[in-house]
Amino acid sequence: MDRQTLASSSSSTSGNSINTPPPEDAWYNTYLKLFPQWQSVHSTSRAYGLLVIPIEISRVNQVDAARLDIEMSAMLKEQMVKIFSLMKPGMLFQYEPELDALLEFLIWRFSIWVDKPTPGNALMNLRYRDERAVEARGKVRTGLEGPGLTVSQKIWYCIATVGGQYIWNRLQSFSAFRRWGDTEQRSLARRSWFFLQRIEGFYKAASFGNLLMFLLTGRYRSLIERALKARLVYGSPNMNRAVSFEYMNRQLVWNEFSVTSLITSCVQ
Numbered sequence: 110m111d112r113q114t115l116a117s118s119s120s121s122t123s124g125n126s127i128n129t130p131p132p133e134d135a136w137y138n139t140y141l142k143l144f145p146q147w148q149s150v151h152s153t154s155r156a157y158g159l160l161v162i163p164i165e166i167s168r169v170n171q172v173d174a175a176r177l178d179i180e181m182s183a184m185l186k187e188q189m190v191k192i193f194s195l196m197k198p199g200m201l202f203q204y205e206p207e208l209d210a211l212l213e214f215l216i217w218r219f220s221i222w223v224d225k226p227t228p229g230n231a232l233m234n235l236r237y238r239d240e241r242a243v244e245a246r247g248k249v250r251t252g253l254e255g256p257g258l259t260v261s262q263k264i265w266y267c268i269a270t271v272g273g274q275y276i277w278n279r280l281q282s283f284s285a286f287r288r289w290g291d292t293e294q295r296s297l298a299r300r301s302w303f304f305l306q307r308i309e310g311f312y313k314a315a316s317f318g319n320l321l322m323f324l325l326t327g328r329y330r331s332l333i334e335r336a337l338k339a340r341l342v343y344g345s346p347n348m349n350r351a352v353s354f355e356y357m358n359r360q361l362v363w364n365e366f367s368v369t370s371l372i373t374s375c376v377q
Contacts, residue, residue: 164253164342168323170233171330171341177229178216185212206282210275217267224257226344236344240328253342262337269333280305 189208193201201208220227226236238255239262258266289302312332319332329335 166235166327166340166342168327168330170235171323171327174227174229174233174235174341175330177232178227181228182209182212182216185215206275206278209278210271213271213274214267217271221258221266222263230341231344234344235341237339238342240338240340253346255342258337258339262339265337266333266339269336 186208189212190201216227219225221237225231230236237258239258240255243255284298284302284305287298289298315332319329319335322328322335323330328340330341334340
């Protein structure tokens with residue numbers, strides 16, 4: 110009796126465990142359910158193109174690259190000044206804007222013009238990318254692809270950075286030497302001086318606004334880059350920045366300790 114009961118129970122459980130086959134039109138019904146969703150996604154992708162992968166470029170790297178470029182220009186200028194150290198003192202001071210423009214032009218000529226990063230960008234693993242072409246194309250796999258700057262972008266970059274800085278420095282030195290701000294109230298020089306001050310104030314306000322946008326989005330650290338749509342992206346996705354500040358931090362700490370100990374010994 111017990112054997113018959115166990116056999117009947119096992120046969121009932123095995124019969125329940127066997128699934129019934131799906132109907133023949135199950136795949137077709139599933140296709141009809143999913144087809145509207147696939148059609149909406151397909152139409153959206155055709156209307157707006159492939160979605161661009163958002164990338165985050167370190168803001169610290171971009172700021173450090175700009176600082177390194179400034180330091181590189183200062184080092185080149187220092188070496189250039191040493192060449193004219195035996196000449197008449199003060200003669201090179203009156204040609205300082207031309208010297209700065211020459212050094213900036215040389216850096217631009219052998220870096221950006223030949224599709225190479227500036228020294229600071231190279232140390233930070235950064236390069237310039239034409240953001241207009243990337244936005245128009247829309248086909249991005251890793252977020253770091255994209256062509257470099259065009260010829261017109263390179264030329265306008267040189268005009269804005271080298272030429273604009275040179276003209277502004279010359280105007281500042283000329284107005285200070287002629288004392289435009291100390292002339293009569295209604296004179297042309299006085300009005301020109303006020304006009305230059307307004308331009309400078311407007312530029313500083315625009316630069317401050319661009320800085321806030323840069324800190325928020327991480328794009329375009331300067332107004333020139335924003336106007337030209339020249340964005341800094343990583344040159345290699347698997348390469349870290351080449352500058353390490355560990356030794357510098359240790360040196361600063363030891364300098365602070367030495368200064369503190371010196372002050373303490375003097376006080377005692």
